[in-house]
Amino acid sequence: MPIYEFRCLACGKLFERHFASYQEKVDLECPACRSQSLERVISRVNFISRSGAGVKKPTLTTKSCSPGTSCMTLDIPGPED
Numbered sequence: 001m002p003i004y005e006f007r008c009l010a011c012g013k014l015f016e017r018h019f020a021s022y023q024e025k026v027d028l029e030c031p032a033c034r035s036q037s038l039e040r041v042i043s044r045v046n047f048i049s050r051s052g053a054g055v056k057k058p059t060l061t062t063k064s065c066s067p068g069t070s071c072m073t074l075d076i077p078g079p080e081d
Contacts (some may be wrong), residue, residue, distance in 0.1 A: 005043045010035035042072075 003018050008030035015031055029036045056077035065071040 005041040006030075006038045007032060007041050008035050009037040009039060012042065 003016050005014060005016050006028065007014050011033040012028060013030055013032040014037065017028060027036070057063055058077065059075045061073045061075065062070055
């Protein structure tokens with residue numbers, strides 16, 4: 001169940017929204033001013049990285065999302081089974 005962070009382009013307020021699933025479709029609005037002019041914010045993350053042979057490191061991938069824009073994906077390896 002993902003939690004996404006948004007910034008209102010009208011008043012600048014930051015807020016979080018919990019979604020029941022990745023496919024959930026909702027109409028979002030700012031809780032402060034009710035504007036629907038929002039942008040999704042990349043939240044800060046913390047992780048502990050081990051070092052040594054065979055340890056996977058985080059990778060940053062850049063790709064084109066739509067004409068004239070690009071997106072980045074940060075892949076953080078999880079614990080090994």
